[in-house]
Amino acid sequence: MVYYDKMIFDISTEGRKGYSLPKEDIARQALPETLLRDDCPGLPEVSELDVVRHYTNVSFKNFGIEKGFYPLGSCTMKYNPKINEDIAAMPAFSGLHPYQPVETVQGILHIYDETQRLLSEISGMHTFTLNPYAGAHGEHVGLMIMKAYHRNRGDHKRTKVIVPDSAHGTNPASATVCGLESVEVPSYEDGTVDVEALKEVLSDEIAGIMLTNPNTVGIFEKNILEIAKLVHESGGLLYYDGANLNPLLGMARPGDMGFDIVHINLHKTFSTPHGGGGPGSGPVGVCERLVEFLPQPLVKKDGDRYVIDDHPQTTLGQISHFYGNIGVVIKAYTYMLTLGKDHLIDVAKFSTLNANYIKESLKDVYHLPIPGVCKHEFVFDGLKDKSSGVSTLDIAKRLLDYDMHPPTVYFPLIFKQAIMVEPPETESKQSVDNFIAVMRKIAEEAKENPDLVKNAPYSTVVKRLDEGLAARKPVVKYRDLEPSDA
């Protein structure tokens, strides 16, 4: 039987119901003719058990952090403690309405203000807004602040932003969306910014630089103080893409490195399940001279009350509905309080340890283009012995047969066969040892039976796909599938 036979419409049985409605005790209202349907909506007719079984089965076909190891580089797929969900779902929070008078929502505003304060302390910034919905949204807001700052000084010439060649794709994309032109700077062999090349592109047209530290290959930008000095001296600002903050928690602060604007991916560093388009949050923090440009509404403490600072003169205005994804903020706040100051630093230590342990254990079989100590992630450039023709894509597909999510592949673009591994701190020694053993096994298979790896996966619902065709001609309706596609 092929998998789509079990889709919910296929198990529909005429007349079967999964609900019972209470007895009608209010008078029927006649709907206007134009709102009436001509025919039935064509919904599946199923029992409650049918629905529960259907969705339980579908969930087994997916892969998530609660199913297995998920070392997706640049994504920090850490386990999310259930207490975060429990707290965020408490009726005292989930029942709030954004239009409630401020006096009746002092509790959530306290959490909002505390989260802003904790993030400021952790990152070394002056003030945060929790309004942006995601990392990329944070980048957009941060660059709007950068633009507003220059414009407010009457400097209209600064229309370019420097982005290193190893940067995450959202960085140049955000610059373009903000009407800024990206200027690429190359990296040294160790993946850090080429400072000499940076000096050459700095000018009075540069609004600032976007950097992530540790950078996208997991290496700490050791010249950051010099970079900050150079950019500031030329009149630009420094933007910190905080998607890689995990290994710095309690260790180092972007504010102390000279960054002026920071975004943090709450849905990575501070837990919250993410991926697949779930809710996220990309708070933006700024140094003192940029506070006036933060978007509204801005939550502030005034004496012992919390207030909404709605109408500062220079604000960017509103960039999200109401206050942002409050549920994600509550989860992040819970996470910070659960770990406390003493244990947030363990996140940094153990994520870094896990990454270095895996890197050192596999570098004799996988090509390590940047040797030395990494932070929370690192990049292999395919197998060391490439004579079998087994590619990074083949290795990623074969990992699925061993019940593991593949690392990020073919990113960053500076390596042809990039395999970017990020094993978060929530993974145990057993779990990383298991990954190491499987990666070694796949390297052996590549040598002894390359076709086995090249045709993987075998154990998944959908086997090897034509990825080009899948991207260009996606089949998004199960009824359009042919049995041979399954």
Ligand SMILES: Cc1ncc(COP(=O)(O)O)c(C=O)c1O
């Ligand atoms: C380095 C880096 N910057 C920015 C982003 C964008 O974050 P988001 O996916 O929340 O928009 C990511 C996400 O993967 C990232 O890894």
